[in-house]
Amino acid sequence: MGNDMWLLCLLFAYGIGSISTSTIVSRVVARIDIREHGSGNAGATNTVRVLGLKWGLVVLIADVAKGVIASLLAMGWAHGTPWVVYAAGIAAIAGHNWPVFFGFRGGKGIATAIGVLSTWMLLPALAAGAVAVALLLLTRYVSLASLMFTILTPAFGVWFHAPWGAVAASAVIALLSIYRHRQNIVRLAKGKEHRIFHRQETRMTGK
Numbered sequence: 001m002g003n004d005m006w007l008l009c010l011l012f013a014y015g016i017g018s019i020s021t022s023t024i025v026s027r028v029v030a031r032i033d034i035r036e037h038g039s040g041n042a043g044a045t046n047t048v049r050v051l052g053l054k055w056g057l058v059v060l061i062a063d064v065a066k067g068v069i070a071s072l073l074a075m076g077w078a079h080g081t082p083w084v085v086y087a088a089g090i091a092a093i094a095g096h097n098w099p100v101f102f103g104f105r106g107g108k109g110i111a112t113a114i115g116v117l118s119t120w121m122l123l124p125a126l127a128a129g130a131v132a133v134a135l136l137l138l139t140r141y142v143s144l145a146s147l148m149f150t151i152l153t154p155a156f157g158v159w160f161h162a163p164w165g166a167v168a169a170s171a172v173i174a175l176l177s178i179y180r181h182r183q184n185i186v187r188l189a190k191g192k193e194h195r196i197f198h199r200q201e202t203r204m205t206g207k
Contacts, residue, residue, distance in 0.1 A: 014095040
């Protein structure tokens with residue numbers, strides 16, 4: 001694979017990630033910028049808080065799809081070059097977090113990471129996802145569940161004997177997730193983190 005092709009692949013993956021679904025949905029549905037409401041994060045969780053569960057699910061599915069599409073396209077283009085596939089997945093997550101089309105103000109990359117990691121190594125991602133969902137149901141802390149998903153996926157990758165390149169790349173994604181959730185981690189430590197579906201959360205409509 002030539003240098004021009006892998007560079008094009010990474011740029012394309014970043015471009016896919018840069019399609020900020022929550023920002024687009026909030027502008028179309030409620031004529032607002034989701035980044036100016038709720039937690040200020042351009043992601044599925046904040047969309048649930050501001051616009052409700054239905055639109056949050058739309059954003060979640062679309063953001064997961066970004067990761068899947070970017071990874072599958074990279075697999076098709078890489079022609080036996082695994083590192084390009086892994087780099088493209090990370091590029092898609094970076095695009096979600098820092099979208100070029102939306103002033104580099106995006107989300108935290110978890111939904112896109114779900115799509116990427118599930119495409120790379122399905123069983124480890126499913127195992128980590130099961131733990132994350134259980135944790136979410138018990139605590140209602142989306143940030144904690146998200147962090148556990150990204151941290152546990154490389155651990156389960158080792159357990160299930162996934163390719164070492166995928167394990168290493170998923171560890172990079174975990175570090176990126178920790179960085180993006182650094183303020184959430186501080187609030188969790190102080191007991192001040194917001195729970196999903198808190199009764200005081202305010203939702204908006206397009207009216």
